Structure formats: C-alpha cells, structure tokens
Amino acid sequence: MRLGANLIIGGALFALAIFVGLLAPWLAHTDPVMDANLLNAEEPPSWIWWFGTDAQGRDIYSRVVHGARISLTVGIVSQLVNSVIGVTLGLTAGYWGGWWDDFVNGLTNLMLAIPSLIFALAIMAVLGPGLTSLLVALGLTNWSFTCRIARASTLSLKSQGYVQAAKVLGYGDLRIMITQLLPNMVGPIIVIGTLGMGGAILAEAALSFLGLGVRPPYPSWGSMLSEARDQITTAPWLSIFPGLAIFLTVLGLNLLGDGLRDILDPQSRSRRT
C-alpha cells in the first residue's frame, strides 16, 4: 500500500524533533543556561552562532535544541495522561451505560464548554508555574475528544459478534474491555492523541509565553518566545527560531495525525483486507 505524503512528511518532522530532543546534550554547542557571556550578546546568526545569541550571550541554537526536550515531554506526557483518562472514562461509560454514562457525558460536555487553555490557566494559577504543574494542567484538561471517540467506538463495538461471543465464553467486563474493545479502537485514539500532542505543545508555548509555564532561564520554546518579545524588532532571530521549532513540530504532528487517520481508518482497513 502507498504511504501518504502526510504520513511521510509528518513522521519525518516528528522523528526529527524526537531525535533532537534525545540527543540534545550532544547536538548542543554550549550549555543552554550556564554559558552566558555578555561579550557575545545579541550576535546575529552566523557560522559560529547558527541561530544567533540572546542578550546574555547564550547560544540560541543550543537553547532551541534543549527546548525540544521540554516541549516534547510536555506534549507526550500530558497527552498520555489525557488519553488514559479519556479512554478509561469513555470505554466504561459506553460499556456500562446508565448513571455512569450520564455522569461522564455531563463531565465531557462541561470540559468542552470551557476552553481548555483557560481551564489549564486556572489550574496553573492554583499550582504555581513549573514543569510539573504544566503537565498536570495540560494532562487534565484535554481528554474530552478522546473520551467521546472511545465512548462512540465502544457503543458500536459492543454489538459486534466477538464482544457478544466473549460474554458467552465467560469473559468478565474488564477482560472484555481490555481484550475485545480497546484493541479495536486504538486507531482513532492514536490519531486523536497525535493531534492532541501538537495542541499540548502549542498550549505549553502559550502558557510559558504568559509566564506560567517553564520559567526562565530554563529553555522551553514558549519561554524563549516570551523572553524575546521585547527584542522582536531589534533581534528577530530570538523569536524566529523557537517559533519555527514550534511551527515545524506541531505541523509535523498534525500531518502525522492525518496520515495515520488515512491508514487506521476502519473503512480503509476493511478495503485492504
């Protein structure tokens, strides 16, 4: 089967981000925080300073490379938390129905009615800034789409022969959910998760930009943008490179999500088999 261009370009961009994040200590030229040197302050991009330097003379290239670690950690971890919450709630709600379903539906609608960034802001305000609070805030506020998909898949899978057969064979509820239902809905869950990761990286940038996320001097793409905003006209490279990193990573995740949807979509799957 022909792999779509979305899948290849998206996958490559995301793989590049992962690669940079994993190898950051080796790829970076200098320490992103400690190697400040005012003699090199605000150098434009050159052969020595690939992405230029900031007002304290820190190498922007090295900071962007290290920033990948934070952005990806936030994206992956918070989306994993969201997926676990969403799948657990959606699967059980769809399977058991009744008051639990009503409750989960109510909660989902509530989450969808409040913009998740505002909700995350509120949580950050209570927990205070920092990486951990960021993970908690973003991990708890973006599960509603996953939950809806999991619930809808459960409702349609529930009437499938093999789910009924499992009951006849003496499977308990938990075993049915884990062996019969969950593996049959991973496709859409992964697609939503990939797109959600992009969203979480953007949300991290936004919260850090507002000074609520990762705090300077530690480099996250969002906090770098935040620091750079006063010099946007005098030293545009300070904002261009972290901005480009965010753009390419999020673009990559969105393309990857679309590409995965094309191959994991149940209809295209039945066409192949």
Add this chain to the structure above:
Amino acid sequence: MTGPPLLEVEDLRIDLNYRSSHVAAVEGVSFRIDRGETFGLVGESGCGKSITALALIGLLRQPLSIGAGAIRFDGREIQRLSAAEQRALRGNRIAMIFQEPMTALNPVSPVGRQIAEMFVLHQGKDWREADRLAVEALASVRVPAPERRVKDYPHQLSGGMRQRVMIAIALACGPDLLIADEPTTALDVTVQAEIIELMRNLCAERGTAILMISHDLGLVANVCRRVAVMYAGRIVEERGSDDIFRTSSHPYTQGLVDSLPRLGSRAALGRTRLTEIAGVVPAITDFPDGCRFNPRCARATDICRTTEPETTLLGAGGLVRCHHHA
C-alpha cells in the same frame, strides 16, 4: 447414569418487556438433555430458539427476561447463581458456537491467543502453557499446520477454518454442554457437512452433550438423537429423530417434514410432493388466541381458536401439543 440430568428446563417463560406491559416471547418450554446426549431445537425464524439458548447461559438482557420457570444445569438452578458463578460456567462447562464465524472472532487478535485465553480464564494456566494447549486444540479440530496457524488473524482464515477455530475455543475447556446456534448456515454445503461431522465426532469422543439449534429439520434430525419442534415460542412436538419423519403428530411438524426434499427410502413412504406451510409466523405481539398455529392449520376446529392445547405424552418419550394430533 445416576444424579440429575445435565440440563433440565421446566416451564420456561421469556418475557419481552415494554415500558408498562410485557408479552411472553417464549412460554411453557420444557425439555431435558442428558449427559453426552444430542438434542435438537427446530423452528422457523423468530420462534424463540436463540433467546431460549441465551436464557440457558444466563445472558438474557433487557428488554428480555426470564418470566417464569426454572433452568437447572447439573442440578443447580442457573437463575440462583451469582454473576461470577454464571461466568465460571459459561465457556467452561457450557459452551456455545454461533452462526457467524466471520464476526464471532476478535479481528485484531491472533486466533491462537483467543483459544489460549480460555485456558487462562477458566483453568488458571499461565500464558506459555495456554499457548501450547492452543496449538493442541487447533490440531484437534483438524486445522493443518496448527503451530503456524495460531499466529494467524481471523481475516487470514476461510469461513470453514474460522468455524473450526470457534469449535476449538468452545471445546477448549472440555464443556459438558455445547450449544450450537445455527452453526453452519453461513457456510456452503460441503464445508457445512465437514463442520457438523467434526463437531459431532469431537463431542462424542469427549462425552459432550449438544444442543443444536436450527431451522433445518433435516440437518438437526441427522445430528441429534431427539428433536423438539418450536412454533411461536412454544414447543409443539418432541420426538426421537428416527420417529419424526415417520410418525410426527403435530400438523406443523408434518408440514415441516413435507417441505423437506427427500430421497430414497423416505420417498417410498408415499409423501412425494414438496409442499410448503401456507401463511407466516405471527408476530410476538399478536399471537392468536387458542392454539398459536390455528390460522395456518388445516385441521383447526373451534376449540383450536379458543383453547390452548395441553401437552400430550406419546409413547417412546414423545410429546405433542395439539387438540387433534395424529
């Protein structure tokens, strides 16, 4: 043999519940199956065969429920068992295979895994041992190269192979009773014969009783020692399957027999024209008064339209429910 019969169904009624009222989808159904016996349940579509089977394994769900009667498996009343006790019976001591081998297997799990799961679930085996037993189970249903086949996904197997896998899953834990609900209707005729033969042989070897459900009287009589004929939620006749073609007593059974194509000896009995039973099965919600077959019955009289016939015992363990049985 001593002890209670394997399965005893007594005066079972299954209600179809609406918001405020309910109607009986199945009523007054009684039969028993002994250990190792083969018993058939035959009837037209919608007469209540499948829901009777679901009741036996405790899986009726709203809007259907057991309204009256008792189901005893090995002397224990199914309805009195806890949910966990019922689960321990299902798949373990009472197994079931279905009409649709295409959909009854999990598409994203290798078939060996699905067989092995039964050993893990009901016999507490570890996965290694269970995987080994799964290969044996697949070999026992005559799947070639079972050690390679266990890794296949359902869509890689033909319909006949899939039904073999279903049989392997159903018989994995050595059940006492196998319920086969239209096990072969989805398969073509030659495969159908193979599957039926396989199921019958395996059950005979292991002493597993079979409850076979089908609309095909010929098929059921071929496999089973005794046959019960169901019409509109009631058993109207029960017979040894040798007797049913020669001496059936109920007009409906006789209609079924006459609608079967026959060869050789049966043709010699004289009824050679293929006929069909006029009319259709009434809907659950408007079963006629009196005998439920009366609108379609050539023998019907006034009493048939007012009074429900009682069960009459015949010789040789047969029974019939008709005012004017032959």
